[in-house]
Amino acid sequence: MYKLAAVLAVAASPALATGLEIDVAGEANGTIVIDLFEDTAPLHVAQITAIAEAGDYNNVVFHRVIEGFMAQTGDVQNGVAGGDLSRAGTGGSSLDDIPAEFSDTPFERGTVGMARAQDPNSANSQFFIMFEPGDFLNGQYTVVGEVTSGMEVVDAIKLGAGQSGAVPGEPDVMTEVRVTE
Secondary structure (H helix, E strand, O other): OOOHHHHHHHHHOOOOOOEEEEEEEOOOOEEEEEEEOOOOOHHHHHHHHHHHHOOOOOOEEEEEEEOOOEEEEOOOOOOEOOOOHHHOOOOOOOOOOEOOOOOOOOOOOOEEEEOOOOOOOOEOOOEEEEOOOOHHHOOOOOEEEEEEEOHHHHHOOOOOEOOOOEOOOOOOEEEEEEEEO
8 A cells, every 4th residue: 555655755756757648448549648747746746657657547447528628537446447337436546645736727628637525635546637628627626737649539538428427338448557757
């Protein structure tokens, strides 16, 4: 089990990881490249990269996708493809939750933010990618990065249904997530 102290130690060290490459399969097929903002959200970036380096994001589905808003993924506990996805979106990782790192960085098309529960300090492993600007999220959710390549892949992710955006049937999946330097 990872501990917050270990993540804090990584966050305090010089930044090694600068991004993620996410291979996606399903209705969307291709690679999404994300630049991570170590200076804006060092604790969140350290946690995301630790989870990715452990391989825990591999085969995790996009469980909540709302047209014109965002695509959410990263539930390494309950969102693994091929498993029971009825609780996808309700879990996290074995790491501790992360304190909010709000910034002045706005939520624009391609912005990557951390998902959380009602408590601002409850982000863990789930993240979302914006389809369109979402000013109402500014200062309320932690911005961790931005898509620099593959936005067409994001746009093709299978949409969810209803107000919750739960994806019916077979959701698109992150087949492999790699940390880049």
